[in-house]
Amino acid sequence: xIVNTCGFIDAAVEESLEAIGEALAENGKVVVTGCLGAKEGxxxxxxxxxxxxxxPQDTDGVMAAVHEHLPKPHDPYVDLVPPQGVKxxxxxxxxxxISEGCNHGCTFCIIPSMRGELVSRPLAQVMQEAENLVKxxxxxxxxxxxxxxxxxxxxxxxxxxxxxxxxxxxxxxxCQALGELGVWVRLHYVxxxxxxxxxxxxMAEGKILPYLDxxxxxxxxxxxxxxxxxxxxxxxxxxxxRWREICPSLTIRSTFIAGFPGETDAEFQELLDFLQEAELxxxxxxxxxxxxxxxxxxLPDPVPEPVKEERRKRFMQAQARISEAKLRAKIGKTARVLxxxxxxGRTQGDAPEIDGLVHxxxxxxxxxxxxxxxxxxxxxxxxxxx
Ligand code: SF4
Numbered sequence: 297x298i299v300n301t302c303g304f305i306d307a308a309v310e311e312s313l314e315a316i317g318e319a320l321a322e323n324g325k326v327v328v329t330g331c332l333g334a335k336e337g338x339x340x341x342x343x344x345x346x347x348x349x350x351x352p353q354d355t356d357g358v359m360a361a362v363h364e365h366l367p368k369p370h371d372p373y374v375d376l377v378p379p380q381g382v383k384x385x386x387x388x389x390x391x392x393x394i395s396e397g398c399n400h401g402c403t404f405c406i407i408p409s410m411r412g413e414l415v416s417r418p419l420a421q422v423m424q425e426a427e428n429l430v431k432x433x434x435x436x437x438x439x440x441x442x443x444x445x446x447x448x449x450x451x452x453x454x455x456x457x458x459x460x461x462x463x464x465x466x467x468x469x470x471c472q473a474l475g476e477l478g479v480w481v482r483l484h485y486v487x488x489x490x491x492x493x494x495x496x497x498x499m500a501e502g503k504i505l506p507y508l509d510x511x512x513x514x515x516x517x518x519x520x521x522x523x524x525x526x527x528x529x530x531x532x533x534x535x536x537x538r539w540r541e542i543c544p545s546l547t548i549r550s551t552f553i554a555g556f557p558g559e560t561d562a563e564f565q566e567l568l569d570f571l572q573e574a575e576l577x578x579x580x581x582x583x584x585x586x587x588x589x590x591x592x593x594x595l596p597d598p599v600p601e602p603v604k605e606e607r608r609k610r611f612m613q614a615q616a617r618i619s620e621a622k623l624r625a626k627i628g629k630t631a632r633v634l635x636x637x638x639x640x641g642r643t644q645g646d647a648p649e650i651d652g653l654v655h656x657x658x659x660x661x662x663x664x665x666x667x668x669x670x671x672x673x674x675x676x677x678x679x680x681x682x
Contacts, residue, residue, distance in 0.1 A: 297323060298358060301332035301339075309338075316343050327361045329354060336460060349460040356420035357457035378432065381425070388634065388662035389436040389480075389648055390429045394422050394470065398442040399449065400487070402513075403524050403592040404553065404584065407442055416448050419456030419465045423473055435662060436480035436634055438647065439470075445489045468494045475503030480634065482647055484509040488526060493535070500543040505644045508539075511551040515570030516563035519556055522595060529570045536574055547645030549578035554611050555604025556584045557595035564607050571614055577622055578651050579615045583608040616674045623652070623672035630682060633667045635659040641667065643677070652676045 297319040301312035312332045316339065319326045326346045328339055333351040340349060348361035383390050395416040398408045426437055441447065448454065448465035455462045463469040468491065474481045481504040486492055488510055499506040514520050515529035539546055554564065571579070583604040586593045599607075633641035633654050638661065641654045654677045656667050671678040 297325065298327045298329060298362075301328060301330035303330070303332035303335055308332075309335075313339070313342050316346065320345060325365060327358055327365075329358050333457070333460075334455075334462060336462065350457045351455065351462055354420065354457040356418055356424065357460070360420060360424050360458075361460070381428070383429075385648075386636065386661065387433050388636075389438065390434045391438045391440050392422065392426055392429070392474075393417070393440050394444065394447050395441040395450075399446060400443065401524050401591070403522065403595070404556070404587065404590050406587050406589045409589060411442065414443065414446055414450045416446075416450050416465055419448075419463055419470060419473075420458055422470065423458040426474055426477060430477050430479055433662065434479060435664070436482065436648075437474060437477070438482045438484060439474070440484045443485060443487045444483055445486045445492055467491070468498070471495050471498050471504050480505050480644065482507050482509075484647070486510045488512065488532065488535075493539070496539045496542050496546065499546060506543050506546045507549070507645060507647070508546065509549045509647065513551065513553050514556065514559075514563075514567055516559070516566040519559055519563050519567075522558060523553075523556060523592070529566065533570070533573055536576075545644070547577045548574075549580075549647070549651065550576050551580040551582065552611065553582055553584050554607040555599040557592055557599065558597040559584075559599055559607075568611065568614055571611065571618070575618055575622070576615075577619070577645060579612075579619070580650075581608050581611045581615070620672065620674040623674070623677060626669045626677060627672055628669065630666050630668050631677065631679070633659075633665050635661055635663050635665055637661050641665065654679065656680050 299316050299319050302308040303312065309332060316326060316328055320343060327348045328346050329350045331352050332339060333349050336349045347365050350357035350361065385391065395414055397412040397414045399414045401408065429437060445467050447467045447470060451465050453464045453466045456465050458473055463473055475498060486508055498504050512532060513523055513525050517528045631643045631654060633643055635641040638659050639655060639657055641659065642648065643654060646652050652675045654667055656679050658681055659665050666682045667679045668682055669677050669679040
């Protein structure tokens, strides 16, 4: 039974609590929803045996509770799609898309004109999908979007309900909830907003992976302004320093553009200096390429092709040295690894497809192993299972 409640005045609360009591006496399986559901503690105190307490307009929360306690019988003739949906990744990891579109106007990018403004998926729906994936054997969830840190901005961080508990449609709350599923949770495409600092604490507590994919794009203040990107190099360096203080095991992945229109030799050097200072773990660099329709195409002083390419190469060479030194520092240590296929796995600091691998003998896909690291090159680690 689903009891829709009112919590406006005391008499209504009283009546709602009575109705819940009657429903419990009738069949004992009760899901509470409506305004009184927002006062979860009160309902739980009076009626601790209700199956779930959801809040106003939380249709998804009600349906999730119904499905949890009254699963639909499996019918192989009509249920062609398994509960976790159809996914194209291996069984042990999956991408979880939390929103579509973007409200920024980076001048090199046309995504907002193609995909529109940010639309966040309801929190309950995202969490339901995540739970289904975990039930189906997924060990690592990769959170993706165009702008993960903007999650919920479009719905003004509306309160959603998960497992009967109110949660804001917001990156930090989402990470907290995902952190309760007991699997690896990895954040991608995090725009450097100030509130990113909040999730670093969750990483330090081991709730989500200490991994941040945060595209900085450049370091020179004037180039960042031309790109319409936030922050200056000093501030970013200061933030990175603080993040690492809070969470020393943090792996930072970032992407940059070399040869953006108007980028001078001195500004490119500034970018290289930033790279040396920041010592990022994983870095990608693209030579600027004009995309049809991008505002940056109209900027003066385009950088000639060979110069762009030469800068990209210099950037990647500088990063290769940093990356190799960082990986060397792991030699002699034991790394927890999620095995992608026998003999090949990834540490917490390595996302599938884009980061490095750990090579060793043995193991089974989808299982965790502890690997003693014996050797490193600029991308990968080599060792043996303990
Ligand atoms: S680069 Fe990312 S943040 Fe900037 S407009 Fe494109 S999708 Fe949005």
